[in-house]
Every structure is written in C-alpha cells, then in structure tokens.
Amino acid sequence: MVHEAIxxxxxxxxxxxxxxxINESYMHNVPEGSESHFKVIIxxxxxxxxxxxGRHRQVNQVLADELANHIHALSIHTYTIDEWNKxxxxxxDSPMCLGGSK
Structure with a gap:
C-alpha cells in the first residue's frame, strides 16, 4: 500500500x-511484510x-505525508536521462542494515 502510494x-x-x-524493509530489523524502508530510482x-x-528536496516534498507517517528510511537516486545512460x-546497491539485531 505504501509502495503503491510512493x-x-x-x-x-x-x-x-x-x-x-524498491521495498528494502527486509534488509532491516522490522516485522516481516513491513513497508518502512524504501529505495527510489527516478x-x-x-x-x-x-x-x-534540490532533487532530493523535491522528492521529499512530494512524499511528505509518507515520510511523516509511514517511511522510516528513504534512499533517493535521481538522474536525468543522460546521467542514467552514463x-x-x-x-x-544499498548496504545491509547494521543496526538492531541484524
């Protein structure tokens, strides 16, 4: 549900x-099925x-409600088409979580 809203x-x-x-919650110490840690590539x-x-601020502004209420962590990767091709x-890749019990 959070994934679809994002x-x-x-x-x-x-x-x-x-x-x-990408829901990366499984890489963290959260209950199975959680939607709290995401990576976005835009x-x-x-x-x-x-x-x-400025790019990250725009993404944060668009997702303000999700960040305030649902998302614990958000990894943001923003590119123009030329940058993406380069x-x-x-x-x-995101690193594995080192906190909690993992």
Whole structure:
C-alpha cells in the first residue's frame, strides 16, 4: 500500500522515463511484510539543471505525508536521462542494515 502510494505520487509529479520503488524493509530489523524502508530510482528531465540537494528536496516534498507517517528510511537516486545512460542504467546497491539485531 505504501509502495503503491510512493509510485503513484512520483509518477504523477516527475513523469519519469524510468522509476523503481524498491521495498528494502527486509534488509532491516522490522516485522516481516513491513513497508518502512524504501529505495527510489527516478529518471526525469525535471532534474535537468538541478543540484542533487534540490532533487532530493523535491522528492521529499512530494512524499511528505509518507515520510511523516509511514517511511522510516528513504534512499533517493535521481538522474536525468543522460546521467542514467552514463550510469549504464544502474543505481548503486544499498548496504545491509547494521543496526538492531541484524
């Protein structure tokens, strides 16, 4: 449910050429089936000419309700189409959680 809300809001706002919303909660010390830790990869021309901090602020603004009420952690990877192609259409892997009992 949280996953779908994130995907819908980011799609509507950024009109991405590529969007991945990955639930990484399983990598953390949370109950099975949790939707609390996410990684988003967004490729949009709306990021052209923007610094990384501005891109992340936009994503945080779009997901303000989810961040305030549902999401514990959000890994954000933002690219223009050219940047995404230069990355060979791959975003970095997230590290495993080192906190809690894991």
């Amino acid at each position: 995907e819908a809001k980011l799609s509507d706002y950024f009109e991405p050429a590529h969007l991945e919303v 490729v949009s021309e709306k990021f052209a000419g923007q610094r990384l901090i 990355q060979n259409q791959v975003a970095p």
